[in-house]
Amino acid sequence: MKKQFPLAIVFIAGMIFIVQFFSPAFTPIQERFTHWYIVVAVFAFVLGLANLTRLNLQKIHRQQEGWIYSIPLLIGLVGMALCSFIFGIEEGPFVWLFNNMMLPMSATMFSLLAFFVASASYRAFRARHKEAVMLLVAAVIVMLGQVPIGSAGFMGHLRLSDITQWIMAYPNMAGQRAIMIGAALGVVAISLRILLGIERAYLGED
Amino acid sequence: MSSLDRRIIFLVVALAVIIPLLLPIGLPIKPTAPVKAFYDSIELISEGSYVLISFDYDPSTMPELQPMAISLLYHCFSKNLKVVMIALWPQGAQMADLAMETVNQQLQAEGKPLPEYGKDYVNLGYKSGGGLVIIGLATNFGAIFPLDTNGTRISELPLMDKVKSAHDLQAVFSLSAGDPGIPAWVMVSRMAGYPTPPQPGETDITGKMLLLGGATAVSAPQFYPYLNTNQMQGLLGGMRGAADYETLLALPGTASEGMDPQSIAHLVIVVFIIMANIFFFLEKRQEERKAT
Numbered sequence: 340m341k342k343q344f345p346l347a348i349v350f351i352a353g354m355i356f357i358v359q360f361f362s363p364a365f366t367p368i369q370e371r372f373t374h375w376y377i378v379v380a381v382f383a384f385v386l387g388l389a390n391l392t393r394l395n396l397q398k399i400h401r402q403q404e405g406w407i408y409s410i411p412l413l414i415g416l417v418g419m420a421l422c423s424f425i426f427g428i429e430e431g432p433f434v435w436l437f438n439n440m441m442l443p444m445s446a447t448m449f450s451l452l453a454f455f456v457a458s459a460s461y462r463a464f465r466a467r468h469k470e471a472v473m474l475l476v477a478a479v480i481v482m483l484g485q486v487p488i489g490s491a492g493f494m495g496h497l498r499l500s501d502i503t504q505w506i507m508a509y510p511n512m513a514g515q516r517a518i519m520i521g522a523a524l525g526v527v528a529i530s531l532r533i534l535l536g537i538e539r540a541y542l543g544e545d
Numbered sequence: 546m547s548s549l550d551r552r553i554i555f556l557v558v559a560l561a562v563i564i565p566l567l568l569p570i571g572l573p574i575k576p577t578a579p580v581k582a583f584y585d586s587i588e589l590i591s592e593g594s595y596v597l598i599s600f601d602y603d604p605s606t607m608p609e610l611q612p613m614a615i616s617l618l619y620h621c622f623s624k625n626l627k628v629v630m631i632a633l634w635p636q637g638a639q640m641a642d643l644a645m646e647t648v649n650q651q652l653q654a655e656g657k658p659l660p661e662y663g664k665d666y667v668n669l670g671y672k673s674g675g676g677l678v679i680i681g682l683a684t685n686f687g688a689i690f691p692l693d694t695n696g697t698r699i700s701e702l703p704l705m706d707k708v709k710s711a712h713d714l715q716a717v718f719s720l721s722a723g724d725p726g727i728p729a730w731v732m733v734s735r736m737a738g739y740p741t742p743p744q745p746g747e748t749d750i751t752g753k754m755l756l757l758g759g760a761t762a763v764s765a766p767q768f769y770p771y772l773n774t775n776q777m778q779g780l781l782g783g784m785r786g787a788a789d790y791e792t793l794l795a796l797p798g799t800a801s802e803g804m805d806p807q808s809i810a811h812l813v814i815v816v817f818i819i820m821a822n823i824f825f826f827l828e829k830r831q832e833e834r835k836a837t
Binding site: 370373374376380381383428429442445448450456457458460461462465475478479482485487488489490491500504507511516518 | 549551554558559562572574575577603604606607608643672673674677680681684688689694695762767768769770773785788805807809810811813814815817819820821822825826
């Protein structure tokens, strides 16, 4: 029963969502399920929060590798939560912490990628064979064509910007469409497996 | 030389970004076709119409998407469009508030009247659920967003008297850094029965709904199929897309300022790639000579 009950819920809920496409009679039930899902998704936040706290406290207690980083994590987590509960999220310490710490640190983490991309490009982009040459040439054209310098000075005569737009609108689009269709077919296959109870990874089984 | 210390690479890239920021070059920005389509689509929307902007990003992608949000809000208010702001990402609601602050400062500096909360725009905040939120908005806004970010019931907001479902919207904009984002809006909105988009070249868009997007430079290429099939009518891609949009609006912002450093940084990376390949071939030739 412990395994059959969740499988039954998944099957029934999935079937309702599929059948409501073909029969309007099921639409009110589907709408009700939609609202329930939104509520359940909020509980996932609570679960995630509890799990994060438990794992990091455990890490500190056992002094596992990197435990020292768990301390500012928990301080930040509890501090921001308390600030929002006590002072609100419209003004006060929460807003100050968000604007002056969260925003610049988040933007910085993403910006670091630029340096790693430059370093990785230098180390890895080698024209070892003809496919790599094609990739390199396309990469150079798009990198320069996507920025204003690609249209400036002598590079303007090379029309890198126009070539870039052509690459994006034709070869790129064709490739992306193929990937999208492939991914969609994969989603259909895995969804059917989940609905029919063949795929049970979400129950913790292999 | 083919295994140059990466700290030198980091230093050169840092200088390539810092120097043009301090000494701007002023490279001309020529808007691309997807951005012009984005701009032209908004120009088709008649004054007083209702639009929805979904802030589907967080602070990590702010440098690319926040300039788009600011320019978009400025464009909407300059056309007297009524804006409903929502977020499918947890920090999107704060991104919306920050964008509004900047837009208000810009409008104040230009001596234009400021939009009024509740009448010209509302921020309904974040709701978890991604695609299911989009499905829910097709029929009943109030069921999905009963309150705004200030805790006010939407029935008390004059703007929301006219927006009961997606059928009251003339356009949906998704500023997207991932999932849920543009793919969810494109796929789920059609499935959920949102109004159909106008055909290319159609100027009367009454009863139709535009779907327009702004995405990070990394993810923008994957949305070209949607542009090609008219599932989306315009796309802003990365900081370049934001800069193009600012140029079309004649509204200089952080994206336009970022074009010089981005140009030089790209040029530096291309030079590094070319150098690495030259060293690679020279070393390969040396090894071949030693072998013979």
